[in-house]
Amino acid sequence: MKRIISIIVLLIAGFEYSNAQQLPQFTQYMYNTIAINPAYAGSRDALSIVALNRNQWAGFDGGPQTQTLSIHSPLRNEKVGLGLSLINDKAGYENFTYVYGDFSYTIQASETVDISFGLKAGMTYYKLADELYNATEVNQDPYFNERLNRWNENFGVGILFHSDKWYLGLSTPKIINHDLNNKTEFKALERVHYYAIGGYVFGLSESLKFKPSFMVKHTDGVPLSTDLTANFLFNERFWLGGSYRMNGKQEAIGALVDFQVTDQFRVGYTYEIPTGEIRPYTNGSHEILLMYEFKFMKNKQKSPRYF
Numbered sequence: 001m002k003r004i005i006s007i008i009v010l011l012i013a014g015f016e017y018s019n020a021q022q023l024p025q026f027t028q029y030m031y032n033t034i035a036i037n038p039a040y041a042g043s044r045d046a047l048s049i050v051a052l053n054r055n056q057w058a059g060f061d062g063g064p065q066t067q068t069l070s071i072h073s074p075l076r077n078e079k080v081g082l083g084l085s086l087i088n089d090k091a092g093y094e095n096f097t098y099v100y101g102d103f104s105y106t107i108q109a110s111e112t113v114d115i116s117f118g119l120k121a122g123m124t125y126y127k128l129a130d131e132l133y134n135a136t137e138v139n140q141d142p143y144f145n146e147r148l149n150r151w152n153e154n155f156g157v158g159i160l161f162h163s164d165k166w167y168l169g170l171s172t173p174k175i176i177n178h179d180l181n182n183k184t185e186f187k188a189l190e191r192v193h194y195y196a197i198g199g200y201v202f203g204l205s206e207s208l209k210f211k212p213s214f215m216v217k218h219t220d221g222v223p224l225s226t227d228l229t230a231n232f233l234f235n236e237r238f239w240l241g242g243s244y245r246m247n248g249k250q251e252a253i254g255a256l257v258d259f260q261v262t263d264q265f266r267v268g269y270t271y272e273i274p275t276g277e278i279r280p281y282t283n284g285s286h287e288i289l290l291m292y293e294f295k296f297m298k299n300k301q302k303s304p305r306y307f
Helices: 002-015 129-134
Strands: 049-053 065-074 080-091 094-108 113-130 148-161 166-172 192-201 208-219 223-233 238-247 250-260 265-274 285-294
Touching: 080 113, 094 192, 113 208, 223 250, 250 285
Parallel strands: none
Antiparallel strands: 049 065, 049 285, 065 080, 080 094, 094 113, 113 148, 148 166, 166 192, 192 208, 208 223, 223 238, 238 250, 250 265, 265 285
16 A cells, blocks of 8 residues: 555656656667667668667666667668667656657768768657556546556657767757646656767777767756766777766766677677665666678678777
8 A cells, every 4th residue: 555655646746847757778879879869870881780678777676677679771872771769668667669760861071971860750659557557546546547558759860970980979869748647737748858979999909999989968857967988899809898877966887898799790788887876776787789780781881890
């Protein structure tokens, strides 16, 4: 009974003038870029398939769990790229499913620099867990007489400057601010997220390279989120590095390892430890990434690819 009452209080209080749910966060954002920037579609000159699973705050009941699957490729007209992004994001009693198509158009700014413009469009499905609706105390509350589950359309835009050695991008994946609470007395408005990403590859020797990268996320009414990542590449096969995230008073540090198993298959793993108030209640966060690329454009593909 106490738990049910607490859930109701938190939901109602949180929905009223709340910032609603933040978009999923990833430590390996540099390899899952299409999830936040549609201009990335087709940029790897191959049919690229990326799957990612993130278990955030393992051991914490209701901690966020996210799965993504993205597919993107250039067309015969190399200036055009198409992609599909699928994301399932669950946090507590809330579940979001994103189904979005991605389109990019690339122009050559110079001999070494390209500029890609992107458009993302699709639907988001919002659902509250069935066990919340099935609770007797919840069923007796008029606030839950109407289920909040629904599909909402949305779209986003992005731009990406890139060369063989560096990249810099700006994007906003979702522009429309839907009321997840279905325009009832208590509002749960979505907020626009703005992303800035970038990275550079330094050649330290023939067998060693260093790639620092960053991602900054801004949302109105929410503390600025900053990810800083540094990776070393050994013999064009093995990545090893660390990450640091600062989000208001919450911080997290992590370790990354990534292995290019074959020219087509890649696997990566990240482990993060939060340093804020939640630290005593979790065993950390785990993130696994799998990437496979069909090199039917092998004669045109840049090898190796650093992002």
